[in-house]
Amino acid sequence: MTLAALGRAVLTFLVLVLLHYTLRPLLGWRAPIDFLLLAVITASVRLRPAGGAILGFIIGLIADALNPASMGAGALGMSVVGYSAAWLKAVFFAESLPLNALFFFVGKWVFDIIYFAAEHRLQGVELVQQLILWSPLSAAATAVAGVLVLLLLRPFFESSTT
Amino acid sequence: MARAGRANFRFDKIVLLVCAIVSLILLVLPMPVREPIAGALRRTLLAPAVVLQEHAELSRRAFLAHDTLMRGRDSVALQVMDAKGLTAENQRLRDLLGLGSRLRWGFVPAEALHGRGVRDESSVTLSAGANAGVQRLSPVIAPEGLVGIVDNVDPTMSHALLWTNPDFRVSAMSEDGTAFGIVQAHVESGPGKYLLEMRGVPFRTSVKPNTMIVSSGLGGTYPRGIPVGCFIGETKTTETWARTYLIRPAVFPADVSSVMILKPERASEGVNNVWATGAAADSGTHKIVVAGDSMARAAGLAEAHARQVAQDSIARLDSVRAGNGFGGAAPGATVPRDTSRHAPRPATPGVPPGTTPNAAPRTAPRTAPAKRDSTGLPTTL
Numbered sequence: 001m002t003l004a005a006l007g008r009a010v011l012t013f014l015v016l017v018l019l020h021y022t023l024r025p026l027l028g029w030r031a032p033i034d035f036l037l038l039a040v041i042t043a044s045v046r047l048r049p050a051g052g053a054i055l056g057f058i059i060g061l062i063a064d065a066l067n068p069a070s071m072g073a074g075a076l077g078m079s080v081v082g083y084s085a086a087w088l089k090a091v092f093f094a095e096s097l098p099l100n101a102l103f104f105f106v107g108k109w110v111f112d113i114i115y116f117a118a119e120h121r122l123q124g125v126e127l128v129q130q131l132i133l134w135s136p137l138s139a140a141a142t143a144v145a146g147v148l149v150l151l152l153l154r155p156f157f158e159s160s161t162t
Numbered sequence: 163m164a165r166a167g168r169a170n171f172r173f174d175k176i177v178l179l180v181c182a183i184v185s186l187i188l189l190v191l192p193m194p195v196r197e198p199i200a201g202a203l204r205r206t207l208l209a210p211a212v213v214l215q216e217h218a219e220l221s222r223r224a225f226l227a228h229d230t231l232m233r234g235r236d237s238v239a240l241q242v243m244d245a246k247g248l249t250a251e252n253q254r255l256r257d258l259l260g261l262g263s264r265l266r267w268g269f270v271p272a273e274a275l276h277g278r279g280v281r282d283e284s285s286v287t288l289s290a291g292a293n294a295g296v297q298r299l300s301p302v303i304a305p306e307g308l309v310g311i312v313d314n315v316d317p318t319m320s321h322a323l324l325w326t327n328p329d330f331r332v333s334a335m336s337e338d339g340t341a342f343g344i345v346q347a348h349v350e351s352g353p354g355k356y357l358l359e360m361r362g363v364p365f366r367t368s369v370k371p372n373t374m375i376v377s378s379g380l381g382g383t384y385p386r387g388i389p390v391g392c393f394i395g396e397t398k399t400t401e402t403w404a405r406t407y408l409i410r411p412a413v414f415p416a417d418v419s420s421v422m423i424l425k426p427e428r429a430s431e432g433v434n435n436v437w438a439t440g441a442a443a444d445s446g447t448h449k450i451v452v453a454g455d456s457m458a459r460a461a462g463l464a465e466a467h468a469r470q471v472a473q474d475s476i477a478r479l480d481s482v483r484a485g486n487g488f489g490g491a492a493p494g495a496t497v498p499r500d501t502s503r504h505a506p507r508p509a510t511p512g513v514p515p516g517t518t519p520n521a522a523p524r525t526a527p528r529t530a531p532a533k534r535d536s537t538g539l540p541t542t543l
Contacts, residue, residue: 021214021218022215025219028222049178050173050176053178061203062208065200066208066212068196069193070189071189071200072186072190076186079178118189
């Protein structure tokens with residue numbers, strides 16, 4: 001990875017983190033878009049699995065600081081997602097948008113499963129409702145947003161490859 | 163190569179395992195331990211993000227509250243508009259109550275029901291009829307003045323002609339009683355449509371602007387003193403022997419909502435002092451001034467009379483005294499007038515009567531005449 005490509009990747013990462021703390025609260029959806037997860041995934045696919053895991057852990061830990069009661073749950077989920085993103089990217093090397101959308105969707109859903117399972121805040125019907133209804137909706141919204149981000153940034157990234 | 167790949171893969175798994183173990187340790191840490199870690203992250207790395215999130219949420223709340231605020235503002239604006247109408251209606255009802263308290267008796271309150279659909283502005287239906295004591299040709303009044311006259315009476319309602327009706331007539335006069343005439347609607351389209359005109363005023367009579375025109379009481383239908391309108395100016399007509407004046411009405415048809423119908427016995431009794439007007443106040447002031455002048459003139463005459471009587475009595479007294487011993491003096495001689503002032507003093511030891519201690523004896527008689535008061539009257543006759 002060249003320095004320019006690294007700069008573009010860092011910039012994309014920062015923009016997505018910024019959107020997570022600006023656009024997401026502004027939209028206020030019940031099934032929110034997880035821009036932080038998109039940031040971790042888009043950065044992890046350019047890293048080794050260990051790097052993805054560390055990046056996910058750091059981002060998850062920082063995000064958990066807003067909710068100390070579940071501190072560690074986000075770090076665990078993000079670590080797993082970051083590691084998986086880097087590993088799967090190395091395995092499949094997917095470039096198609098639908099596959100990326102599925103990638104984002106599964107990543108978000110897996111993250112939610114790990115997060116809510118580790119958090120122990122929701123139990124019983126509420127947990128099932130969250131994981132079967134709201135988490136897939138949130139994952140779908142995140143996948144759509146991820147695809148839009150890829151479409152918008154494709155010229156940005158293609159210029160880096162030429 | 164494959165060995166390096168396996169080593170890297172093992173390293174990746176170890177890193178993931180470490181991250182997962184640290185995460186689980188954080189999850190099981192007690193809250194007092196977790197909170198300082200979270201607080202430190204919030205104050206350092208997460209601080210800008212927290213500020214951004216706070217602003218974003220405030221913006222969202224403002225965006226969501228915008229519609230609610232607009233609805234609230236519109237509701238308040240509507241309520242303010244209603245409040246203005248209610249205030250005006252309240253004031254009108256207060257005026258009506260004031261009129262009722264001044265009339266005291268002999269009236270029937272009624273609601274005026276307009277035929278708004280057909281723009282009938284010359285007549286009105288009243289919500290009181292014969293059952294309430296309303297009779298035909300009863301005057302209809304409002305706090306501002308004359309509204310019209312009842313022309314048709316049903317048991318529960320009645321019909322009244324407003325002053326805008328071409329058939330409406332009322333005998334009227336200027337408030338000072340200098341001009342009399344017949345008031346009727348000013349039949350004209352345009353701005354002058356809602357004016358009255360006073361016809362048949364003698365040519366020698368002129369009315370000052372803004373003079374209040376009231377009913378004269380002639381004819382017996384309307385009692386004397388109900389305000390009809392206010393003089394605006396003279397209008398030219400074909401009549402050369404009389405003047406015609408334009409009058410701004412006291413009551414406008416659109417304002418007629420609650421009225422009072424005077425019963426015949428109240429109309430025959432009169433409505434004096436029910437409408438207090440400026441001319442009446444001026445007349446009262448003029449009467450007070452005239453009464454004051456009369457009292458001052460009477461007091462002056464009384465004082466002059468008393469002074470004359472005093473002069474006569476003094477002259478009579480002096481002539482009597484002159485006849486009792488001083489009358490032998492020749493005219494022009496000086497005469498001591500009041501000898502009582504020189505009564506003998508009580509005797510002082512060592513001092514002979516008639517003398518003053520340490521005083522030189524009088525060697526010559528007093529020649530100067532003694533003055534009695536400051537009236538300036540002559541002391542010799």
